Amino acid sequence: MKKTLLILIVFSQTIRAQVNVFDRTYFSYEIEDGLAKNQFGPSAAATMYSLQGDYLNAVFLSEIDVSWGMDTVDMSQCIFTSAYDRILKYASKHQVVIISEAHLKPQHRIFAKKLLVGLKELGFEYLGMETLSSLNNDNDLLDTLIHKRGFPLNSQITGGYTLEPKMGDLVRQALANGYKLFAYEYTQPIKGVDRDQIQAENVIRFLKKIGSKKMVIVCGFHHVIEGGMKKRGTQRWMANIIKDSLGIDPLTIYQDNFTEKFISEEHNVLNKGGITEVSVCVDDKSNIIKWRQEVDIEVIHPKTKFVNGRPDWLKENPDYKEVDIPVDSITMEFPMIISAYIASEYDKGVPLDRVELKSKYVLKPLILSSGDYVIELKNLDELKTFNITVK
Template identity: 35%
Template sequence: MKHLFIIAITLLSVACSTKNEDHKKLDFVEFDFHFDTASNEIPYNFSSYWDTFPTNVDRTAWEFAKIGNIARMHEIWDTKESIEIGLTQEQRDSFALYKAMDAIDYILNKAEEHQVVIINEAHQMPQHRVFTTRILEGLKRRGFKHLGMEGYFNTPQADSIIQANGYPILDSGYFTQEPQFGNLIRTAFDMGFNIFGYESSGHANGREREINQARNIESHLNRYPNEKILIHCGFDHVYEGGMPNSSMGWGKAMAGRLTEFTGIDPLTISQTIYSEKGNRDYENSYYQITDLEKPSVFVNESGEPFGQQRKETSLDLPPMGTFRYDIAVFHPRSKKYDRPQWMVYDDRREVKLSFVEEDIQCPCLVLAYKKGEKVGKAVPYDIQETDDKKVTLVLDKSDFEIVIWNQKNTALKAEFN
């Protein structure tokens, strides 16, 4: 027994030593850090700050997403949700007739037949921005040249800034400050996409906003006739057809208005229905019974995708309307790695960093900037908050500058390559 105890202690010691060695140590130096933005607001703040605004659910959830705290984001957003009613056996049997297919492959095949693809996001979900980023390369090969984004400021200044800098900056928009949104813009620009904003300005109500958004996209299409575009929008703007009478008086969402104005039938993709919540009881009832390793589309033997589509021949009468989308993406839950597994793809990998020997008081935000992009001005490639001076970042194989910044405005910086 004594020998077994010694062996156990030895193995534990080796395991702890190995764990410590997994965290890379960098040569940090003091750094005069500040955010270079025209806004009076700090673009990234600490959890302790946002925890003081529990009733401002949307904004608080968005801010936790911006600093990479997905678990806390879900906890906040869940307070808006309600418990889903479970499925009947008949519904379960019906769903069992659909088989999961790779969502990226499925969407790219369908996109070949369309001039316009519209995909939505939930604004609190960086996972949705990662998915849009992952379909860019395939769309580019299929002739898509333009990327329109609701979250990107619709101004000539924004267009000139991205062209001048070649990377997203804090003043490109509000939602675009979230690192995965920044990476979506960064990737699209590197691939040669023409990036534009189409958000409405000066609208008096939701109906006018949907109309103005569609008109702005129509104007872009008129400047580039017959060229293919991808639109990345928020939530219900993706719906085609007539919206429910109770839906904020829109009449039609942006996608429906675009068809009305241009005659173009877009390929519409929803990501917002079949995604995880912090509490599984709040998840869509069909999503609850899935356990996926990758983004998927469920398709039956007739080739029809599963989802909450409503067609013009729908039996649903007003006030339900005929609103619909073409494809529903089922996303995998966050699991497996220190960071959500959906962040790790292509050449992106986890990088464990430790700065336990540095003289800086935590909590700290650790911000990763791509080398060559202006620190404090660019949207960081990744952000994590830490109390123990250890973080796991998700980075590609580029060179980076890593900044540690605390609540006392003390900062350190190091090179990472």
Template identity: 30%
Template structure:
């Protein structure tokens, strides 16, 4: 099941990017080796494997699939994805200039307050993420927590491992709910991110019931658009049966990747493509509240030029930009979602991202006995009592350099270390 979840992630890269050139066999092999390393809890080995594929001998990043995968692994170790590679000869076209002008004239409103106000009149909320951005998952937890008092108690998560049989899938979700935390091997690919795992842990703790809905058929069929349509329909079918029909009195939060959030057809190669939210709307008549948080972002798949137009006005809390009293959506998601969230610039507390505080964390010095005397060491903190689990936090420490802090929860933790050899080249 874990391999199937990884294949779905690879499929997502291929279809959402609509790449003309598929990854090389060497890059696929590196990604597969890294996947296995993460599945075994060897995060440092995973990062180094992808680093060799993503950078040349001089340490210069090579654009493409391997670098995108390295960005994700970097996020698991640092909290922030690796820096995006600037596009050569990137120019601001007329459409972007118009979007920048609208953003500069817009007014920021508190994102959580805006989402809660609008979610009161909806049964279904769909929030997307950039798969390379742990910060998106921290915000996902903030949204889930804010919606819980409104009666939202079902949480559909794209990354959860899935099976075709509804009864078997329900049993898997019952086990996850009973145990209260994600397992490193059996729960899902992206949830091996410590921030994502804690999103799941805390959501279960406050009463959410999980639903798995990823497609279970990963056999390539037809062209890119045909594969998108097959996957989106399979996901929609699972959600209708397992979330909406099985829980007729519940309100539902779906946490999805990228374009699955779009509730109107998108254009791709001259054809109209209906993604998940569009299909759910057509199948059920339910108008979802759809939220993008991947565009107004300086990292990952964000659009730095657009983000720069608002960043200085978003200081401490995520915001939704309003123009003439209406939420403003720009970039690839204009006309496709209801709300668009912009996050404040990340600042560092003891070398760690400040937004981890929103997960209920406390900056805590690493015990001196865990610090490396040479090379690098990954210091991990696990919630005490969890087995085969994902660390609640982890950080790379380099001998001879100032050690970053751990961002720890209130729960008791157990420390684990992984050593590495020489410091890799950037």
């Protein structure tokens, strides 16, 4: 019996290892089938859903709990104010700003993208991203032409999470604002060295290279922890290692503790209805309240409202509009994945939006800003395109 169990476990792991979630955009029925057959786990499936624009199915499969006791913190005395303005005021005093995101929550990327605009005006020049591809734990990008081209490739050459439309647009807008990108993720394991240690050493090497110039880092989840909270055993988190090694104080920003939860418990402040914009909690002197030593700033995101099946935060500003797909004139079979590419980037770039349509009776609009687009319709057998202009 023990031998049989061992064989089954090894076989299952072998199958899962063959699935690359970033290989292409998967249809929902493929994801459901893969989960049922144990070809991959919930985390991989969640990423697949995220890449095809299905926020709800993604977050229902994978998320982390509210961390370091923030689920019970008393916020009754909080004054909620715009996170954007307050963070920029604090950032002006720092050389390094580290912004954490939950990989399945594109609203975090939308807010980080907005922050990058203001940070550039404060003199921040460099942007390091966990998602950017490199070789041999190097800062140099695998996508060597990205600064010249001005947008991310719809390929893992640029990165993995950059294939998600809002992360792709974060990179696009960072380049448009003049940021110089660098990689820091570990791409080659080092025996006996933890991932966060390798990440931190890569960032430290780059910081020493640029001297006193300012950088922003966009990382995932707990890599942003600068306090003494251990990862496991004696292992430490990336931001903590950077802080102790260089004697600098990064401004650390965490977004997930006060973003809606679907699997675990969320803080009750999110259910009181008073949060209508991305916010921070300040005291009566307008100082951001710091509850714990893990990070400097806890960002509070409004709960998502769905309009015609799409999250409301996709309309980042008044320039974004709903664009209906003329399904009655489409002769292709459903389901299909609809992608909206900036016209000048088509066949190379990451789409600005993407959605799966399972039938002509369950429709969801694209959410696009003004401009020229190539709309791509794709099922398992066919691919068609047409051009539109959003005004």
